[in-house]
Amino acid sequence: MRRGREDPGWLRGEPPPRWALLAPAVALVVLVLAQRLTPGDVEIGFFLAGLPPVAAFAYGAAGTAFFAALVLLLLGVPGLGIAHARGTDLATVAAVGVLSVVIAWVRRRRDAQLVSVRTVAEAAQMAVLxxxxxxxxxxxxxxxxxxxxxxxxxxxxxxxxxxxxxxxxxxxxxxxxxxxxxxxxxxxxxxxxxxxxxxxxxxxxxxxxxxxxxxxxxxxxxxxxxxxxxxxxxxxxxxxxxxxxxxxxxxxxxxxxxxxxxxxxxxxxxxxxxxxxxxxxxxxxxxxxxxxxxxxxxxxxxxxxxxxxxxxxxxxxxxxxxxxxxxxxxxxxxxxxxxxxxxxxxxxxxxxxxxxxxxxxxxxx
CATH class of the missing domain: 3.60.40.10 (PPM-type phosphatase domain)
Incomplete structure (x- = not known):
């Protein structure tokens, strides 16, 4: 018998695909290398601030917090030559990171609820049909x-x-x-x-x-x-x-x-x-x-x-x-x-x- 079940897919309770897990790390490496190869008067390192929100779609709170801390480190240490960030800039990046961690935590809780609801629905189908x-x-x-x-x-x-x-x-x-x-x-x-x-x-x-x-x-x-x-x-x-x-x-x-x-x-x-x-x-x-x-x-x-x-x-x-x-x-x-x-x-x-x-x-x- 073929059921009515359709793959719920990513963002509907299923684990994220591998590309979603790799995307933040790959983007980080690409941006760092691009900044190294770019003349010093052009800064593209601040694009790193967008990585924590991207990580929140695939990782939990801990994984998102890791990316947020890594971005702060790369932008906040002048010796790394990634960006020349001021205090207000770092505060903004930190706020984005904290918000991303909260989003990741809420998403994981919602995913767990979706899995629970779907499990109950499958049990109901087994009982009814x-x-x-x-x-x-x-x-x-x-x-x-x-x-x-x-x-x-x-x-x-x-x-x-x-x-x-x-x-x-x-x-x-x-x-x-x-x-x-x-x-x-x-x-x-x-x-x-x-x-x-x-x-x-x-x-x-x-x-x-x-x-x-x-x-x-x-x-x-x-x-x-x-x-x-x-x-x-x-x-x-x-x-x-x-x-x-x-x-x-x-x-x-x-x-x-x-x-x-x-x-x-x-x-x-x-x-x-x-x-x-x-x-x-x-x-x-x-x-x-x-x-x-x-x-x-x-x-x-x-x-x-x-x-x-x-x-x-x-x-x-x-x-x-x-x-x-x-x-x-x-x-x-x-x-x-x-x-x-x-x-x-x-x-x-x-x-x-x-x-x-x-x-x-x-x-x-």
Whole structure:
């Protein structure tokens, strides 16, 4: 599984790169040599006063204080011939150095807090949206998740694959809204799905359980959120049968990959979850014959509703035959292609789940 994690990078909690650590020392040596090679009536040594602020971006308080003291030494000792500093000049340089030390101390504390917050966020993702194994009950799995809200790892999309007494079941969904506000709904749906995999006989019953979960949560929600809903597609690989069952609750259609052919799976659409599926008309279950090696690509509308600068929608079904030949895998190839199409990534959460259908004999005893 590929996570939604992006490298936080320098100044976002990660250690500074090597060039940032070397820059102050290299600049110091270059300025000292340049002053030595410059005629005596031209002073460029005072540029050394800018080194402590530069060091503050990469070093802690102690390292920044070392550079500040070294600069004061070079400028304050006349015999070194670096600069002819007066008392007021040295006082200004010293003040800049002290301020740089304070900045370095504050930055280190902030970096430590960012690392702590990110660690908690990663733990939350592991609890809410753990990695999908490469195989579940004989079904090959590959997933990718990208949250739209920058700096977050979990948003409003979800997916899971579980094995139970009724076969292997998979869920891909998209809850109302996105970002951190939707995480509680995502957690509730995933919890209900994992229970349904073990307890509910039919796929329609699984959808009904998820629907009831949202109805109960909507009743308990504040007046600011009078209703909760989510689109979802449920897939079931029943044991001993050469078919896959699919229930769609207002969700974009899955893609069936059979060799080089790609087609949208036609199912009878049902209403989104949270609008009362448990009523007299249960959601329709579509049965699709399968063959060994067939693949199902499930996705959220963050993929198919992404647009380029000209306003054109991303044509997933048309791109998959080309991307399927990528050696890094189809899921990774789709994300790279989508990011290039939208010039940096779509504005909505994105979830992709590729299920490689097993030999139907896997389930037969």
């Amino acid at each position: 753990p990695p999908v194994p490469q195989r579940v009950g004989g079904v090959g799995c590959s997933g990718l998740y990208r949250a739209a809200q920058r700096g977050t790892l979990v948003g409003g999309d979800l997916y899971d694959v579980r094995a139970g007494p009724f076969g292997v079941r998979a869920l891909v969904g998209d809850v109302q809204g996105h970002g951190l506000a939707a995480v509680a709904t995502v957690a509730a749906l995933l919890g209900a799905f994992r229970e349904a995999v073990l307890d509910d006989t039919g796929l329609a019953a699984v959808a009904a359980r998820l629907d009831r979960r949202l109805l109960v949560d909507a009743t308990a929600a504040s007046v600011d959120h009078p209703e909760l809903f989510a689109t979802a597609v449920l897939v079931e690989f029943p044991p001993g049968l050469d078919l896959v069952r699919i229930v769609s609750c207002g969700h974009p259609p899955a893609l069936l990959l059979r060799g080089v052919a790609v087609e949208e799976v036609t199912v009878e659409p049902g209403p989104p979850l949270g609008l009362g599926l448990a009523g007299p008309a249960p959601p329709a279950v579509t049965e699709l014959p399968v063959r060994p090696g067939d693949r199902l690509l499930l996705h959220t509308d963050g993929v198919t509703e992404a647009r380029d600068k000209a306003g054109h929608f991303y044509q997933l079904a048309a791109r998959v035959p080309v991307l399927a030949r990528d050696p890094d895998g189809l899921v990774a190839a789709v994300w790279r292609d989508l990011a290039a199409f939208t010039a940096g990534g779509p504005p909505d959460d994105v979830a992709l789940l590729l299920l490689t259908l097993p030999d139907p004999g896997v389930y037969r005893e």
